[in-house]
Amino acid sequence: MRDASRVAGEHMREAIFAQPDWLRGVPTDRRLPEGRVLYTGCGTSFHAAQTGGTAIQALELVLAPEQEADVLVAVSHEGDTPLTLEAAQAFDGPVWLVTAKPESPLGELAEEVIVATPVVERSWCHTASYTCAVATLAALRGEDVSGLPGAVEKELQDYEPVSAHERFVIAGAGRDWPTAQEAALKLREGAFLAAEAHETEQLLHGDLAAIDESVRAFVLQGEGRAAERADGAARALRELGCETTLVSTSHPVVDIVRFQLLTLDLAELRGVNPDKIRRDDERWERARSRYE
Secondary structure, eight states, X not given: OOOTXXXXXXXXXXXXXXXXXHHHTSXXXXXXXXXXXXXXXXXXXXXXHHTTSSXXXXXXXXXXXXXXXXXXXXXXXXXXXHHHHHHHHHSSSOEEEEESOSSSHHHHHOSEEEEOSSSOOSSSSOOHHHHHHHHHHHHHTTOOOTTHHHHHHHHHHHOOOOOOOSEEEEEEOGGGHHHHHHHHHHHHHHHOOEEEEEEHHHHTTTGGGGOOTXXXXXXXXXXXXXXXXXXXXXXXXXXXXXXXXEEOOOOHHHHTHHHHHHHHHHHHHHTOOTTTTTTTOHHHHHHHHTTO
């Protein structure tokens, strides 16, 4: 098992290894109301929202608020994401919130607030808040999530580091598509690497032209027709000289863990701090000031 006591990215590491305990505390006694449910969020929270069902990114909901939905479920770890708040305000109907901070702008707006994590993560590279939000959404739909803590513990124990690369491609379809997006985001924001998420079939329609042996690829296998196309994508990537792993998947909560750990490994190798996601760099802070 990995050593959880090393210092680099300590807050991210702390959250990753806290996931089994945090997942045991996910509320399981609430259920979504009958009717059409729409999910929204930004960044990692939007990736979590996508695992719930029909989802729309917060800005897109602001641009087109007249959606055919009876209830909106907003995911926001700290409950104050500006565009998610704006989307919730624009939605004409009841809003439910999945968060760590019920006393927040979104918490004040929402009719129902579900606290998914015991505390706010100290790392800017969110991990446990993602898996807990995904598990909370599953529980709201009536799914039995009692086996997830143990499955995550096993994933933490079984992880094996992979070779270092500068470019990564993660492909997935269906239930695995949010995982592919979240995995690529972790590698980008936590290790500052060029990582792309591709829907499996889209990867095979032109995107391969930009891929060569410098790319490290992961293809999330899925089931049924998705698995058949994943097998084909993996063969194509290997033909191009890419080191490629065809990843067997089980649940979005479990499947993301290897990529959280991979981000930690590569951040340490590159000498960067995933906890900060460059918020301690003046140049990137100036860039953020242009839109915040």
